[in-house]
Amino acid sequence: xxxxETTEIDHPAGEEIQWDWxxxxxxxxxxxxxxxxxxxxxxxxTRQVLCESTDQAHLVEAIDGVLRRLGGTARxxxxxxxxxxxxxxxxxxxxxxxxxAKHYGAIVVPCPPRRGNRKGAVECGVKFMCGRWWRTMxxxxxxxxxxxxxxxxxxxxxxxxxxxxxxxxxxxxxxxxRPRWPTVGELADAEVLMALPPMPYPVTVEVSRxxxxxxxxxxxxxxxxxxxxxxxVEVTLRxxxxxxxxxxxx
Numbered sequence: 001x002x003x004x005e006t007t008e009i010d011h012p013a014g015e016e017i018q019w020d021w022x023x024x025x026x027x028x029x030x031x032x033x034x035x036x037x038x039x040x041x042x043x044x045x046t047r048q049v050l051c052e053s054t055d056q057a058h059l060v061e062a063i064d065g066v067l068r069r070l071g072g073t074a075r076x077x078x079x080x081x082x083x084x085x086x087x088x089x090x091x092x093x094x095x096x097x098x099x100x101a102k103h104y105g106a107i108v109v110p111c112p113p114r115r116g117n118r119k120g121a122v123e124c125g126v127k128f129m130c131g132r133w134w135r136t137m138x139x140x141x142x143x144x145x146x147x148x149x150x151x152x153x154x155x156x157x158x159x160x161x162x163x164x165x166x167x168x169x170x171x172x173x174x175x176x177x178r179p180r181w182p183t184v185g186e187l188a189d190a191e192v193l194m195a196l197p198p199m200p201y202p203v204t205v206e207v208s209r210x211x212x213x214x215x216x217x218x219x220x221x222x223x224x225x226x227x228x229x230x231x232x233v234e235v236t237l238r239x240x241x242x243x244x245x246x247x248x249x250x
Contacts, residue, residue, distance in 0.1 A: 011041035011042045011121070012042060013042045013043070013187075013190060013191040013192065014040075014042065014074055014075075014191040014192045014193050014194075015041065015042065015074055015075060015076060016040075016041040016042070016074050016075075016076040016077075016078055016109070017038050017039065017040055017041065017067075017070075017073065017074040017076070017077055017078070017106075018038070018039045018041050018078045018079075018119040018121050018122035019036065019037070019038055019039075019063070019077060019078070019079045019119075019122060020036075020037050020039075020079075020080070020119060020122040020123060020125075020126055021034055021035070021036055021037075021054055021082075022034070022035045022037060022048075022126045022129065022130065022134075023035070024134055027142075027145070028137075028138070028139065028140045028145075029140060029141055029142060029145075031052060032052075033050055033051075033052070033142065033145065034050070034051045034052065034053065034054050034058075035048050035049065035050050035051070035129075035149070036048065036049050036051060036059065036062035036063065036066060037066070037122055037125050037126060037129070038063070038066035038067065038070065038122070039121045039122035039124075039125045040070065040074065040121075040188055040191060041074075041078070041119075041121045041122075042187065042191060043162070043184055043187035043188035043190075043191055044121055044124070044125070044160065044162060044184045044187070044188075045070065045157070045158060045184050045185065045187070045188035045191075046122070046125040046129075046153055046157055047065075047066045047069035047070050047150075047153055048066065048129065048149050048150075048153060049061075049062040049065035049066050049069075049146070050142055050145055050146050050149065052142070052207065053207070054084070055084065056084040056094075056096060056097065056203070057203045057204060057205045057206065058205060059082075059084050059085070060097075060100050060200075060201050060203045060241070061200070061203065061205055061241055063100070063104075064200035064201065064241065067104065067196055068196060069150065069153075070193065071193060072193025072194055072195055072196055073104050073105065073106055073193055073194050073196060074106070074193060074194070075105070075106060075107060075194065076106065076107050076109045077101060077106045077107065077108050077109065078109045078110075078111065078119050079108065079109075079110060079111070079119070080110070080111045080119065081110055081111065081113070084097065085097050085108060085110075086108075086110050091110050091112075093108045093110075099201070100201050100203075103197060103201045104194075104196065104197065104201070105194055106194075125157075128157070128160075129149075129152070129153075129157075132152070132156060133148070133149060133152045133156075137149075141221070142220075143220070143221045157184065158183060158184050158185030158188070159183055159184070159185065160183060160184045161181040161182070161183055161184075162181060162182055162183065162184055162187055163181050199241075199242040200241040200242050201241065202240055202241055202242050203240070203241055204238050204239065204240045204241075205238070205239050205240075205241065206236060206237070206238050207219070207236070207237050208234055208235070208236055208237075209234070209235055209237055210232060210233070210234055210235075211226055211230045211231055211232065211233045211234075211235055212231065213231040213232075214231075215227065215228050215229070215230055215231065217235055217237065217248065219237050219239075219246060224237075224246060224248060226248060230250075233250065235248050235249065235250050236248070236249050236250075
């Protein structure tokens with residue numbers, strides 16, 4: 001938080017991932033777009049998955065997507081007090097979320113209350129993404145936007161320079177030459193992460209969609225046929241992670 005005293009926290013390589021949500025209202029495809037960012041606290045490498053909701057099922061799906069883009073998981077997951085992760089008013093992990101962390105072999109570490117900048121790495125990532133990607137993003141569908149943000153973080157994001165000690169001044173060297181600063185990508189490539197399970201945690205993602213006049217419903221870049229005469233009806237689509245099926249119910 002601006003204006004509040006802070007201290008530099010040492011983050012050993014591969015120890016911690018920090019999580020945070022960012023959102024954009026009135027996205028080009030006509031809805032609010034939520035993005036879950038996961039940042040390796042040591043290197044600053046960030047990956048992001050776009051979602052249409054911040055409920056627990058979408059959160060779990062996004063976590064899996066971020067981890068697979070990072071190529072593994074850190075032992076600690078640091079998050080603020082999200083109601084989908086932490087029981088409101090406590091520091092206890094929600095009973096429904098604890099199996100998720102266990103599935104990936106991680107420990108949830110909630111930020112203490114009223115302590116600013118406890119997950120500063122991912123907060124810096126949010127600011128960087130909002131200034132460099134959100135404002136210039138011209139994708140017209142969620143699928144194209146996901147491809148765009150993947151490309152952004154793998155190129156522009158990983159090319160950022162990291163000074164010694166993250167924010168420390170480089171100091172003076174003999175000859176007056178400035179030391180070469182490593183990139184986010186170089187630091188991240190040296191981090192050793194824990195392997196991921198072969199399948200995502202089996203949560204069921206649920207969304208509502210209207211049936212169009214051709215008796216079909218759109219879901220994540222595909223269209224699925226329903227019975228004739230259902231044009232204009234709102235249906236519920238359910239997809240269980242790790243499967244290749246979509247259930248449509250009225």
